[in-house]
Amino acid sequence: MSVRELVVLGTASQVPTRHRNHNGYLLRWDGQGILFDPGEGTQRQMLRAGVAAHDIDRICVTHFHGDHSLGLAGVIQRINLDQVPHPVTAHYPASGQRFFERLRYATAYRETVKLTEAPVAADGPLAVSDTYTLDAYLLSHPVESYGYRITEPDGRRILPERLAAHGIKGPDVGRIQREGVLDGVTLDEVSEVRRGQRFAFVMDTRLCDGVHELADGADMLVIESTFLDEDVRLATDHGHLTAGQAAAVARDAGVRHLVLTHFSQRYGDPAEFERQARAAGFDGELSIAQDLMRVPLPKR
Numbered sequence: 001m002s003v004r005e006l007v008v009l010g011t012a013s014q015v016p017t018r019h020r021n022h023n024g025y026l027l028r029w030d031g032q033g034i035l036f037d038p039g040e041g042t043q044r045q046m047l048r049a050g051v052a053a054h055d056i057d058r059i060c061v062t063h064f065h066g067d068h069s070l071g072l073a074g075v076i077q078r079i080n081l082d083q084v085p086h087p088v089t090a091h092y093p094a095s096g097q098r099f100f101e102r103l104r105y106a107t108a109y110r111e112t113v114k115l116t117e118a119p120v121a122a123d124g125p126l127a128v129s130d131t132y133t134l135d136a137y138l139l140s141h142p143v144e145s146y147g148y149r150i151t152e153p154d155g156r157r158i159l160p161e162r163l164a165a166h167g168i169k170g171p172d173v174g175r176i177q178r179e180g181v182l183d184g185v186t187l188d189e190v191s192e193v194r195r196g197q198r199f200a201f202v203m204d205t206r207l208c209d210g211v212h213e214l215a216d217g218a219d220m221l222v223i224e225s226t227f228l229d230e231d232v233r234l235a236t237d238h239g240h241l242t243a244g245q246a247a248a249v250a251r252d253a254g255v256r257h258l259v260l261t262h263f264s265q266r267y268g269d270p271a272e273f274e275r276q277a278r279a280a281g282f283d284g285e286l287s288i289a290q291d292l293m294r295v296p297l298p299k300r
Contacts, residue, residue: 002030004197004297006222006259009038009045011289013226013240014067015265021045021291022067023262025222026055027199029150030131034058035075036148036201036222042071043078049292053082058127058134061092062203063145064099073106080112087114091126091136093144094119120146123210132196137213139205141239147203147214152196162190197297203262206239207249215253219298222289223249224262229276247277250284256298258282261289 009024016022022039026046033055035042046052056079061069069092079088092100097119104115118126120136127134132150139145158177163169166185168176176182176190200218202211204226215221225247226240235242241249243260250258260273267273270288277286287295 003028004030006220006295006297007049007051008259008261008289008291008293008295009042009049009051011261011263011291012039012067013224013262013264014065016041017265019291020263020265022071023203024071025201025261026051027150027201028055029199032057032129032131034060034134034150036060037062037068037203038071038075039067040070043074045291046075049294053078054084056084056088057086059088059090059092060134060148060201061090061096061100062139062147062201063093063141063143064096065143065204068203069099069103072100072103076104076115077107077109079115080109083112087116089116089118089127091118091120091134091148093146094121095144123213137210138208139202139210140208141204141206145204145239147205147210148201149214149218150199152198154196155194156187156191157194158191166190194300197300199297204239205241206236207241207245211241211249212253215249215255218250218253218255219300220257220259220295221250221253221255222259222261225260225273225277226262226264228267228272243273243276244280247280247282247286250277251280251282255282255284257285257287257295259287259289259295 007026010021012020023037024042025036027034135149136146200214202223223246225243227235229244
């Protein structure tokens, strides 16, 4: 059975707290695992969340600030220690190549796994598989930063009432799906387009075109909301979003499930982030991320 869910490993911004680890997010997408922004302590959080090194097929780093990347060294070494049986691909801003190399070879270890480096230098597609396309879009932060978007190919939804109207049943249902036509009846006549699922991951950024491109029509948007709205000037100065700004993006983009995360240690009450998100007019499903929580993607 396919599983599509977000496993939250850490939710803190810059400084971890007693209750929040540095960033880390694993997206389970059917049989694939995509690890986003492994901050310091990610390997420990993986253990607590029941995530194994074998679960990781792809690593996506938005930018090279420590709270988003210092865990790379431990994660990469764990992948090799556990002799993960499949290749792993790592995406990260090309301008940070030297940082990736330093983290990859921070200490001595035995390399047993093929790790492909696939740096990001421009907006556009990074990988295409049978089940998704991975795209990156440039964000606005003091260092180069990219957000990531996963898009499932569109499919078709069979409509039983149309099948019945054309007298199609039993094995013939499979035939028309495979062949596209049956006794003059086309697949289009008995089905409709089922739009593929869309997942977007947006970390440290001001409002910019890339944020809106990533969020557009997302079934799930994981987005930073480092500051509350009263600190919007701080957010802009440091290249971040407020809870209200993130929620307004989700509202305008038609997001179905909004996940707010990456919270500044200055705030103690996470309920205020939810209140401000609702005040901004977002009325979809909303999660205020907590370490080790699991969030299923909305069903289609």
